[in-house]
Amino acid sequence: MTKPPRISEPVLRIQPYVPGKPIEEVERELGVQAIKLASNENPLGPSPRAVEAIRAAAADTHRYPDGSAYVLRHRLAGKLGVAPERLVFGAGTSELILLTAHAYLTAEDEGLTSESTFPVYAAGILATGARLVETPLVEHAIDLDGIAAAVTRRTRIIYLSNPNNPTGTWFSASAFESFLNRIPDDVLVVLDEAYYEYAERPGYSRSLEMVAEGRNIVVLRTFSKVYGLAGLRLGYGVAREEIVGAIDRVRHPFNTSGLAQAGALAALDDAEHVRRSLEMNRAGLDQLSYGLDDLQVSYVPSIANFILADVGNGDAVAGALLHLGVVVRPMAWMGIPQAIRVTVGTAEENRKFLAALGETLDARREQGLAQ
Ligand SMILES: Cc1ncc(COP(=O)(O)O)c(C=O)c1O
Structure with missing residues (x-):
């Protein structure tokens, strides 16, 4: 086999982008029905x-x-x-x-x-x-x-x-x-x-x-x-x-x-679609914030359509959530290894995320793993 062409030095220094996992991939690989709260998309869909x-x-x-x-x-x-x-x-x-x-x-x-x-x-x-x-x-x-x-x-x-x-x-x-x-x-x-x-x-x-x-x-x-x-x-x-x-x-x-x-x-x-999207986001930010408070998980107050939450070990928690059918983004590659970022979803998706996070954190505590 011939050697591949040499990549330029500047390009080699670029850290490859890590996208949120597509729902289809999670469902295919893990055999679970999944929701995706990983790429800050609009849960209401397009207009x-x-x-x-x-x-x-x-x-x-x-x-x-x-x-x-x-x-x-x-x-x-x-x-x-x-x-x-x-x-x-x-x-x-x-x-x-x-x-x-x-x-x-x-x-x-x-x-x-x-x-x-x-x-x-x-x-x-x-x-x-x-x-x-x-x-x-x-x-x-x-x-x-x-x-x-x-x-x-x-x-x-x-x-x-x-x-x-x-x-x-x-x-x-x-x-x-x-x-x-x-x-x-x-x-x-x-x-x-x-x-x-x-x-x-x-x-x-x-x-x-x-x-x-x-x-x-x-x-x-x-x-x-x-x-x-x-x-x-x-x-x-x-x-x-x-x-x-x-x-x-x-x-x-x-x-x-x-x-x-x-x-x-x-x-x-x-304008109606934008209005409904903003309304859903406001309600979702509240739902996630109160839910994280209940789980005693600290987070950064957000004015966008996502929240950064400190779960102790972002990779481990995001991996466990994946098995429960919830796709979020671990943040180690963005320099915050203790955190996950969750996109505001529909009320039902937010509920599912909070339940899965609660289950994951309980399991980790039982195993004596730091939160
Ligand atoms: C801060 C910021 N800028 C730009 C983008 C990319 O948006 P676009 O889909 O328009 O390329 C994102 C997407 O997540 C983002 O978070």
Whole structure:
């Protein structure tokens, strides 16, 4: 056999992404009926209007999509109150994370982010050959002061998740503004607001106004979460035209499908689906919080659609839950080995998770294993 081609050094340094296990895989391998609370998906499913629009758009699948996403661009721009030229679309915000790194970093530069945050930031930075610099969390939250202090002359890009995945913590618009005032103008700050709609807190964000003020930021949002369209792959960025232009240089022209554009467009008009999704999430966050309190499991208060819970040994507990048909995410690979992250599900799914967690922790106590 010939030797495989040599992988580039920067790419070898990327830690492979560990996705949540698909339900089908768990059911096939373990022979149990499973629920998945592992990937921060919307338990209500997609908007029925989006599903209908995707079906209708399927008849045009022999055509390439509109690479500029004209109709969606104008509709979304109107809804957000931003100029259409300030939008850029990606196959999920994940693609836009990679594209921003690609557009702004070279092997001589540094990309900065937090530890224990969305791993695609680190992957994007490393893939360009740039140096990855990560600052530790402080009390489970992203340390804006620490990040500002870590900026050097070589820093070209900073990635921030607000709320942060996997901790569910957040920083306020005023904290972000003070942070930004400490960052040199030639550094691009990517503000990932994938969970924006869930973050119903006064003072949470004024990111779009900050784009309008001409700040060097890209605001990222997605149709994967509250709109329930994770399988379609559609996210967007909002930034000044020069930044959109730079991302467009590395974006391939047909990166978002016609089905995705049609589904997203219809989902935007389904305010009722968003309202019900948010209501379900609020109730679910309460249900999980009270349930974890009852089980005497500590957790980080979250404003997103997931909760980080300290179960002592995340791998062992997530493994045991899998055998009971509940898929959650162990967090060792994100640097928090004592924790699992559970997505807010339907009331019934949350109940099933809490019952399975209670059973698992009881069994571990009986075996004399630390919680
Ligand atoms: C902080 C954060 N950003 C981005 C994403 C990816 O979203 P998308 O499906 O739009 O690529 C996720 C998904 O879990 C996330 O947690």
